[in-house]
Amino acid sequence: xxxxxxxxxxxxxxxxxxxxxxxxxxxxxxxxxxxxxxxxxxxxxxxxxxxxxxxxxxxxxxxxxxxxxxxxxxxxxxxxxxxxxxxxxxxxxxxxxxxxxxxxxxxxxxxxxxxxxxxxxxxxxxxxxxxxxxxxxxx
Amino acid sequence: xxxxxxxxxxxxxxxxxxxxxxxxxxxxxxxxxxxxxxxxxxxxxxxxxxxxxxxxxxxxxxxxxxxxxxxxxxxxxxxxxxxxxxxxxxxxxxxxxxxxxxxxxxxxxxxxxxxxxxxxxxxxxxxxxxxxxxxxxxxxxxxxxxxxxxxxxxxxxxxxxxxxxxxxxxxxxxxxxxxxxxxxxxxxxxxxxxxxxxxxxxxxxxxxxxxxxxxxxxxxxxxxxxxxxxxxxxxxxxxxxxxxxxxxxxxxxxxxxxxxxxxxxxxxxxxxxxxxxxxxxxxxxx
Numbered sequence: 001x002x003x004x005x006x007x008x009x010x011x012x013x014x015x016x017x018x019x020x021x022x023x024x025x026x027x028x029x030x031x032x033x034x035x036x037x038x039x040x041x042x043x044x045x046x047x048x049x050x051x052x053x054x055x056x057x058x059x060x061x062x063x064x065x066x067x068x069x070x071x072x073x074x075x076x077x078x079x080x081x082x083x084x085x086x087x088x089x090x091x092x093x094x095x096x097x098x099x100x101x102x103x104x105x106x107x108x109x110x111x112x113x114x115x116x117x118x119x120x121x122x123x124x125x126x127x128x129x130x131x132x133x134x135x136x137x138x139x
Numbered sequence: 140x141x142x143x144x145x146x147x148x149x150x151x152x153x154x155x156x157x158x159x160x161x162x163x164x165x166x167x168x169x170x171x172x173x174x175x176x177x178x179x180x181x182x183x184x185x186x187x188x189x190x191x192x193x194x195x196x197x198x199x200x201x202x203x204x205x206x207x208x209x210x211x212x213x214x215x216x217x218x219x220x221x222x223x224x225x226x227x228x229x230x231x232x233x234x235x236x237x238x239x240x241x242x243x244x245x246x247x248x249x250x251x252x253x254x255x256x257x258x259x260x261x262x263x264x265x266x267x268x269x270x271x272x273x274x275x276x277x278x279x280x281x282x283x284x285x286x287x288x289x290x291x292x293x294x295x296x297x298x299x300x301x302x303x304x305x306x307x308x309x310x311x312x313x314x315x316x317x318x319x320x321x322x323x324x325x326x327x328x329x330x331x332x333x334x335x336x337x338x339x340x341x342x343x344x345x346x347x348x349x350x351x352x353x354x355x356x357x358x359x360x361x362x363x364x365x366x367x368x369x370x371x372x373x374x375x376x377x378x379x380x381x382x383x384x385x386x387x388x389x390x391x392x393x394x395x396x397x398x399x400x401x402x403x404x405x406x407x408x409x410x411x412x413x414x415x416x417x418x419x420x421x422x423x424x425x
Contacts, residue, residue, distance in 0.1 A: 010187060012285045012364050014180040030347050043191070044347035045356045069357055071191050071344075078187050080360065083285050091293045091359075098255075098274035098290030105262055105275060 002056055005037040009051065009063055009079040016063060016081065023054035024077050026070050033070070035077050042072040051079055143410065146403040150396055157392035163226070164385035170281055171317070171378035177282070178314065178371050185364050192330060192361045195344075195354060204354045206328050206362075210305040214251040216273075216295045217241075218327065220311035220369045221261035222377040223277055228384035230312060230320060230376060231260045237322035238310050242270075253304065255291045257370055273298065281378075283370045285363060292366050296359065299328055307362075311369035312376040318383065320376040327362050 004020035024035040027049030035042075046068045053061040068081040219238060221231050245252050253271040256262040262275050274294035279287050298304045307328040313321045346353045 008183065008187065010184040012181060012184045012360075012367050013177070015183045028347060029352075033347075041344045042347060043344040043353050043357075045353060069188075069191075069353070069360065071187075078191075080184060080188055080191075082360070091289060092297075094286075094290030095274065095293035095297060096290075098276055099294050101277075102256070102262075102272045102275040106266060106272060 003037040004056070005035065005039075005077055006075060007053060007077045007079070009065075009081055011068075011081040011083045013083055017053075017061070021053040021061075021077075022056045025050075025052040025054075026079060027051070027065075028070060035072055038074045039072050039077075041074070042070070044070050046070050046079070046081075051081075143403060143406045146399055146406065150399045150403065153392050153395050153399065157389050157396070160385045160388040160392065164382055164389060167378045167382040167385060171375060171382055174281065174371065174375035174378050175314075178368075178375050181364075181368055181371055185368050188357070188361050188364055192357060195357065202350045202354065204351075204358060205300060206330050206358045209329050212248070212250050212305045214253070214304045215245060216298060216304040216307045217252055217254045218292070218295060218307065218309045218311075218366060218369075219254055219256045219258075219261040219265065220309070220366070220373045221256070221258035221264075222373065223259040223279070224377075225260065226384060227377050227380040230380040231264075233320075234261075234310060234312060234322040235264055237324065241308070241310070241324055253298075255295045257288060257291060257366070258373070279370065281374055283367070283374065285367050288366050288370060289363060292363050293359075296328070296362065309366060309369055312373050314372050314375045314379065317379045320380055325365075327365060330358065330361065 002022050004022055005024065007017065007019060007021045007024055008015070009017040022037070026033055026035070027047045028044040029047055030044070032049075033042075033044070046065060048066045049064075051063045051065055053063075055061055063079075063081075065079065065081040066083070068079060071078040071080065217238070219234075221234060225231075242252060253273050254261075254265050256265055256272055256275045257277070257279070259277040262272065262277055265272055274291040276287055276291045295304075295307055299307055306326065308324055309327050310322065310324045313323040315321055344353075
């Protein structure tokens, strides 16, 4: 039997694949790499693309990934797959959006707390008015 | 019999409340199981990436990433993970208490701080405190995705890279078991290199294209995975806490109904007794 290498494909949200393969092909940023058993330790970011596993006997498995990181040790290959499409600009845009949301929330006078506070103040004022009117009637 | 009718209405309304709390309890229980599954599903990635980062942190590659360097603390960032909704017992309150002791400590050492909040409760609390909130994410629902948290985490990491803040902490609820959730604070950045037995013999990876680029993308993902794990765990905590809170509310409603029933019976008995004595009294008078 041919030599195999253990492959783990995991994303932050779930485990996608775990098992043995004879050869692993992954879309590294520098170009596609093929990993055979007893490959020297390697670590590389991955581009969006296809991870192909040669299962032996002409059987193949395909996994689409939207980027991630490939870690190779002599007997284990780990693909840390992204679930989101990543790019520096996109990350920055997401960061800006999150910042903007916080700013909006801070400046927004009509947020939940403000409404609750305003309601409490109105209730207090209404009670005061009612009390004053009662006093007036008594006089 | 005016009193009796009032009590009857009250019993009805308590019964209705109990029905609602019972339903919420059951919904929370089933959601908790699913949240726990997601928590377990996220574990392999987190463990793997932690191992790799631990290795990189102490393998001394030629490039020292800023996320691995300790700086004197002048200002720190706090990532706060809370729930969006209430009715989950003391879950958020306990977390805020823990956060406040930490903030006090920083204040004593004249360390300034700012926050990123994930979850609506944290946002409103820190807003009221007057802490500077640089980014937020809320209404993530019961199935948070990593895309939801990239923004706020990146916002904080940028501040760190710009030298605005010197450390980032994460405060979140740790799921001990269904009955217990614990507010925990952990240091995200600088990354504390994990001690690994494999490091005894020094070997290093081949970095492709170079160690800088690999470390950049790896560390970002590492920190995101930690925050994601906290967010998923927090959902499980929320559901567990809500389940317990709603269970005790349902139990209390049951007690209340029992007491009210007793009062109602007494009232009814008193009314009957009075009626009989009136009839007897009337008959005697004739």
